[in-house]
Amino acid sequence: MSDKQVLVPGPDHPITVTPAGTTVTVRLGDRIIAKTDDALVLRESTYPAVYYLPLEAVDADVLEPSAHETYCPFKGDASYYSLRNGGSLSEDAVWSYVTPYDAVSEIAGHVAFYPDRVEITAA
DSSP states (O other): OOOOOOOOOBTTBOEEEEEOOSOEEEEETTEEEEEESOOEEEEETTSOOEEEEEGGGBOGGGEEEEEEEEEETTTEEEEEEEEEETTEEEEEEEEEOSSOOGGGGGGTTEEEEOTTTSEEEEO
């Protein structure tokens, strides 16, 4: 039995997931590590919008699974990846909700990046 609080989005804390409708590119330094036309945009309450990219759109050579985990009562358990670029490592820079709650089920199989660790462009 889990004692984690589970919350459902509503008027006081809205969450929407929609197709980005544009090409989203992620760069780590000078290297393009992801590019897709199939990104999603998650908008949650007053937080900045977050792009979620299909995991298969990310260069697997830069991803290193991390032991770091977090929990969101609206989305579920998040697991993390670090980004390796040559000899440098950006720890816990990417997260994924492998089994997200029903309200955001569309983000399963997708990952998001901390924007202060990579350059994310949508065009």
